[in-house]
Amino acid sequence: MYDHSCSNCAMSEICLPLGLDKADIGRLEKIVTTSAVRHTGDNIVRQGDAFQNVYAVKSGMTKSYRFDDAGTEYIHSFHLPGELFGLDAIYAKRYGFTVEALDTVVLCEMNFEELQVLCSHVPSLQRQVFNLLSRDLYNSHVNPIEHFDQTAEQKLSGFLHNLLSRFHARGHVSMELHLPMSRRDIANHLGLAPETISRLLKRFQQQNVIDIKNRLVTIVDQVKLESMVHCHALEASITPSEITRSVK
Amino acid sequence: MYDHSCSNCAMSEICLPLGLDKADIGRLEKIVTTSAVRHTGDNIVRQGDAFQNVYAVKSGMTKSYRFDDAGTEYIHSFHLPGELFGLDAIYAKRYGFTVEALDTVVLCEMNFEELQVLCSHVPSLQRQVFNLLSRDLYNSHVNPIEHFDQTAEQKLSGFLHNLLSRFHARGHVSMELHLPMSRRDIANHLGLAPETISRLLKRFQQQNVIDIKNRLVTIVDQVKLESMVHCHALEASITPSEITRSVK
DNA sequence: AGAATTAATTGATTTAGATCAAACCCATTT
DNA sequence: AAATGGGTTTGATCTAAATCAATTAATTCT
Numbered sequence: 001m002y003d004h005s006c007s008n009c010a011m012s013e014i015c016l017p018l019g020l021d022k023a024d025i026g027r028l029e030k031i032v033t034t035s036a037v038r039h040t041g042d043n044i045v046r047q048g049d050a051f052q053n054v055y056a057v058k059s060g061m062t063k064s065y066r067f068d069d070a071g072t073e074y075i076h077s078f079h080l081p082g083e084l085f086g087l088d089a090i091y092a093k094r095y096g097f098t099v100e101a102l103d104t105v106v107l108c109e110m111n112f113e114e115l116q117v118l119c120s121h122v123p124s125l126q127r128q129v130f131n132l133l134s135r136d137l138y139n140s141h142v143n144p145i146e147h148f149d150q151t152a153e154q155k156l157s158g159f160l161h162n163l164l165s166r167f168h169a170r171g172h173v174s175m176e177l178h179l180p181m182s183r184r185d186i187a188n189h190l191g192l193a194p195e196t197i198s199r200l201l202k203r204f205q206q207q208n209v210i211d212i213k214n215r216l217v218t219i220v221d222q223v224k225l226e227s228m229v230h231c232h233a234l235e236a237s238i239t240p241s242e243i244t245r246s247v248k
Numbered sequence: 249m250y251d252h253s254c255s256n257c258a259m260s261e262i263c264l265p266l267g268l269d270k271a272d273i274g275r276l277e278k279i280v281t282t283s284a285v286r287h288t289g290d291n292i293v294r295q296g297d298a299f300q301n302v303y304a305v306k307s308g309m310t311k312s313y314r315f316d317d318a319g320t321e322y323i324h325s326f327h328l329p330g331e332l333f334g335l336d337a338i339y340a341k342r343y344g345f346t347v348e349a350l351d352t353v354v355l356c357e358m359n360f361e362e363l364q365v366l367c368s369h370v371p372s373l374q375r376q377v378f379n380l381l382s383r384d385l386y387n388s389h390v391n392p393i394e395h396f397d398q399t400a401e402q403k404l405s406g407f408l409h410n411l412l413s414r415f416h417a418r419g420h421v422s423m424e425l426h427l428p429m430s431r432r433d434i435a436n437h438l439g440l441a442p443e444t445i446s447r448l449l450k451r452f453q454q455q456n457v458i459d460i461k462n463r464l465v466t467i468v469d470q471v472k473l474e475s476m477v478h479c480h481a482l483e484a485s486i487t488p489s490e491i492t493r494s495v496k
Numbered sequence: 497a498g499a500a501t502t503a504a505t506t507g508a509t510t511t512a513g514a515t516c517a518a519a520c521c522c523a524t525t526t
Numbered sequence: 527a528a529a530t531g532g533g534t535t536t537g538a539t540c541t542a543a544a545t546c547a548a549t550t551a552a553t554t555c556t
Binding site: 197 | 502506
């Protein structure tokens with residue numbers, strides 16, 4: 001739709017172009033277009049639609065969700081700049097998730113057939129697509145949305161910690177996290193009740209781990225937050241460092 | 249290690265060779281070897297080992313598990329004939345899971361570097377590897393090990409139903425499932441306590457859904473089993489069909 | 497700006513499944 | 527055949543987080 005340049009994109013080092021030389025990036029740019037600006041609530045792809053393109057987020061945040069056969073909604077993921085989505089639809093040939101803009105979003109779009117053809121001519125691109133697919137697979141195997149034995153506290157602290165490190169990996173330095181999604185979205189994503197999210201955020205604030213102003217979360221004590229992710233039974237009155245790790 | 253033939257393998261239609269013509273299957277066979285027989289408890293790959301090969305199960309069953317930083321074990325998956333493992337290690341360059349034989353197992357082994365090179369010369373193979381990666385990704389996104397809002401009953405019935413349909417897709421016709429893994433393994437895999445597995449299997453038997461003799465499970469009523477996967481609140485005294493689906 | 501609507505919080509109660517504790521059942525081994 | 531030791535089952539109790547029920551705070555709309 002618009003002229004596209006991967007060479008000048010701030011996300012090129014964590015996105016598709018990683019590992020490509022200048023000439024090959026040029027070939028990639030030819031099959032990538034930059035989308036018009038999407039606004040809050042806009043759907044980028046819809047669950048069930050025929051698969052055609054894979055997307056990379058250039059700026060803003062998206063959420064992916066689906067409704068199962070029983071009509072239950074599952075919010076699977078939130079995508080940050082430099083992250084791809086749509087790769088899980090290659091096999092099924094239909095998108096499994098609706099992807100929606102949570103704020104003002106700009107995307108890169110590429111036709112997967114063209115990408116596949118380019119991959120067979122550019123080995124380093126084929127390698128990078130294998131790498132990105134494998135990384136997504138590894139992440140969903142090793143860090144699934146929730147580990148069944150995780151407490152609500154572990155899930156929420158893990159969620160905040162994960163978001164913060166992804167932002168930092170993208171060059172952000174601030175300890176402020178603007179969460180454009182609702183508490184209900186966070187709750188659904190983590191498999192918890194919205195009430196539980198409310199109560200936990202309040203407790204995290206009382207324990208001086210975070211500071212909340214509506215949807216703006218400031219990480220006050222990153223070390224304490226990280227220890228919460230791993231510690232099983234954290235009593236409200238005991239600091240995490242005082243707890244001996246219980247090895248099952 | 250041993251001579252290998254994909255052309256004569258019963259699993260070729262659901263494994264890597266799918267979509268390849270005769271000549272290309274011949275090229276694939278050159279980089280695949282068939283392993284010596286592995287026995288119960290043998291490790292095929294170990295968590296943390298340098299990634300080198302991807303594997304396909306030719307016969308028997310394996311389990312994949314890992315220990316997280318806190319020392320907690322997670323049993324991630326059980327692999328049936330025709331299924332690949334190791335693809336999630338491409339990016340990390342180390343295996344994230346130990347894969348262990350649950351009974352007598354024969355495997356196909358291929359060096360991933362060689363497979364990658366072959367993919368850039370055989371477009372239909374590249375396509376199939378993308379498809380298999382995408383399918384695994386889709387499955388782990390859409391059917392994660394457990395959905396947080398699933399009851400223990402849904403998880404276990406889903407597990408049995410999933411195993412049965414995978415066996416049937418592989419040409420088995422029997423309603424008998426030999427589960428070579430322990431109750432503890434099933435429990436860990438589903439994020440439940442072994443006691444819960446015991447109690448549920450007993451109840452399933454009392455409701456004439458299955459029949460159990462140690463580790464041999466016979467599916468007596470497949471329809472009822474399937475309905476259990478989807479129904480939320482199944483009272484012991486009410487049959488699933490009597491319950492109105494609750495749409496959240 | 498004020499009304500209407502939706503999102504978020506707070507408190508009381510309930511419950512599914514974990515945990516604890518003990519018995520039992522197989523399969524080996526001696 | 528008795529003994530050892532996992533794996534499995536069964537029962538009693540406990541608890542984290544859901545659900546139910548209001549209330550309060552933010553948005554959005556007119």
